[in-house]
Amino acid sequence: MTDEPALPVSTAWSLVLGLGVLWVVLGIWWGKKAQTSEGFMLAGRNVGISLGSATAMATWVTSNTTMVAPLLAFEKGIWGMLAYASASFGLMLFAPLAYRIRRLLPDGVTAGDFFRRRYGHAGWAVFLVITLVYSITWLVTMAIAGGKLLEALGGIDYVQGMTLILGVCVLYTLFGGLYAVIGTDFIQSLIILVGIVFIGFEALQHVNVQEVHSYLVAEQPALLDVMMPAALLAIFNNMLFGFGEVMHNNVWWSRAFAMREKVAPRAFFLSGVLWFPIPIAAGFLALCAGPLGVNVTDPGKVGPQVAEHVLGLAGLGSMAGVIILVVLFCSMASSIDSLLAATSDLLVRDIYEGVFGQHLNPEKFRPISATAIVVVSLIAWALALSEWSIDQVLFSAGALVASLIWPVIAGLFWRALNVPLVIVGIIAGCVTGLWAYFQIQPYTGALVGAAVSMVFTFAARWVGARPLGTLTD
Numbered sequence: 001m002t003d004e005p006a007l008p009v010s011t012a013w014s015l016v017l018g019l020g021v022l023w024v025v026l027g028i029w030w031g032k033k034a035q036t037s038e039g040f041m042l043a044g045r046n047v048g049i050s051l052g053s054a055t056a057m058a059t060w061v062t063s064n065t066t067m068v069a070p071l072l073a074f075e076k077g078i079w080g081m082l083a084y085a086s087a088s089f090g091l092m093l094f095a096p097l098a099y100r101i102r103r104l105l106p107d108g109v110t111a112g113d114f115f116r117r118r119y120g121h122a123g124w125a126v127f128l129v130i131t132l133v134y135s136i137t138w139l140v141t142m143a144i145a146g147g148k149l150l151e152a153l154g155g156i157d158y159v160q161g162m163t164l165i166l167g168v169c170v171l172y173t174l175f176g177g178l179y180a181v182i183g184t185d186f187i188q189s190l191i192i193l194v195g196i197v198f199i200g201f202e203a204l205q206h207v208n209v210q211e212v213h214s215y216l217v218a219e220q221p222a223l224l225d226v227m228m229p230a231a232l233l234a235i236f237n238n239m240l241f242g243f244g245e246v247m248h249n250n251v252w253w254s255r256a257f258a259m260r261e262k263v264a265p266r267a268f269f270l271s272g273v274l275w276f277p278i279p280i281a282a283g284f285l286a287l288c289a290g291p292l293g294v295n296v297t298d299p300g301k302v303g304p305q306v307a308e309h310v311l312g313l314a315g316l317g318s319m320a321g322v323i324i325l326v327v328l329f330c331s332m333a334s335s336i337d338s339l340l341a342a343t344s345d346l347l348v349r350d351i352y353e354g355v356f357g358q359h360l361n362p363e364k365f366r367p368i369s370a371t372a373i374v375v376v377s378l379i380a381w382a383l384a385l386s387e388w389s390i391d392q393v394l395f396s397a398g399a400l401v402a403s404l405i406w407p408v409i410a411g412l413f414w415r416a417l418n419v420p421l422v423i424v425g426i427i428a429g430c431v432t433g434l435w436a437y438f439q440i441q442p443y444t445g446a447l448v449g450a451a452v453s454m455v456f457t458f459a460a461r462w463v464g465a466r467p468l469g470t471l472t473d
Helices: 009-031 037-045 049-060 063-085 088-104 111-154 158-206 209-219 229-248 250-258 263-275 277-287 299-313 319-355 362-384 390-395 398-402 405-413 419-439 442-462
Strands: none
Touching: 009 111, 009 158, 009 319, 037 158, 037 250, 037 319, 037 362, 049 088, 049 158, 049 250, 049 263, 049 319, 063 229, 063 277, 063 299, 063 319, 088 229, 088 250, 088 263, 088 405, 111 158, 111 229, 111 250, 111 299, 111 319, 111 362, 111 390, 111 398, 111 405, 111 419, 158 250, 158 277, 158 299, 158 319, 158 362, 209 277, 229 398, 229 405, 229 442, 250 263, 250 319, 263 277, 277 299, 299 319, 319 362, 390 442, 398 419, 398 442, 405 419, 405 442, 419 442
């Protein structure tokens, strides 16, 4: 990852087109099972432990894991490396919530069903605004990362690369729905795990942990400072960000609904355990940059840059670029397809049917769902043309998702709340969190949003509490 692409343009195009064709063919094949709306949106509610764990883990391994985790380690040291890994606790803690969700909403389709029944139309509307803004934001960061990485690794024009990866994911999601998403996620998760383990093994062949520690002590002691203020803020902010993202986003609720009732808790916990070491391994690569003598030209690409250097030392030559490109392509596709499916489900179920009151019969379902998927992808594509900073776009949404943590938990376990007070708390958390992000420090947005929302939610339990909308219990 020097100024010159790691791969010839022709090789890069061949790789991404080959992978694209593979995912589309598999999507068509798995899509044969999606004969009904429930099959298309929830894979028949019969997903087992292997596919369930793999799809959750693969979706959580985004380009942000392979790009932002090394960046945090490079800038914030040990705590920065662990800060991104702390997001795995969100998947682990969602495990018991997934069981509760299945018990309370056996017929649920989206996270919007929960908010509508528990918090009424006002709470439902606030949730829809937050989750759609965040989902589009997340999708935009994936598209931007895809375009930049294909340009850096293979010399593919940014717009062409970004369009290609979005187009591939749109195609197989259109054909197969959640069946295709989960099936391809399983294969992509295996590729990601094998690739990262291989790169990590090769890194340890050329520099050991003691050498990295000695270098940091001598040259960059601040990266070992366990009391670095920014790093401490980052670890707790990212942890709450992860909690909010998993607990509110339809990507995870749709998987909870799609898995068998007893499978869901185990699958989410296992996926969190499997995901936890991945950002640590990616962050360790960034800390190896100094001892290996890598000239980091762009901190945002430190992970792939060190990985390419390590694989080059292993004598792999141009194969280094191939391995990195395949792993990163899979990490992006596994998140983009999930976002497309989950966000389009919200548009169909909550907006088309819920807001506009349209009846979705079997004949209309596929065209309406296809339209929703295409609309979401076009919005993301248009916004990604600006090439915003990935970490700034993503972390600015931390206040929004963190403000939904306590309302979700309270709605699942408490039978009575002051609903207007909870809704005010969500809005106050979003506003104050965004203010803190822009005016105080970027790593305070989720902290402030979660704290303000928590105060209002706890107050709503004791001040003017009334029975919530009913769910099956």
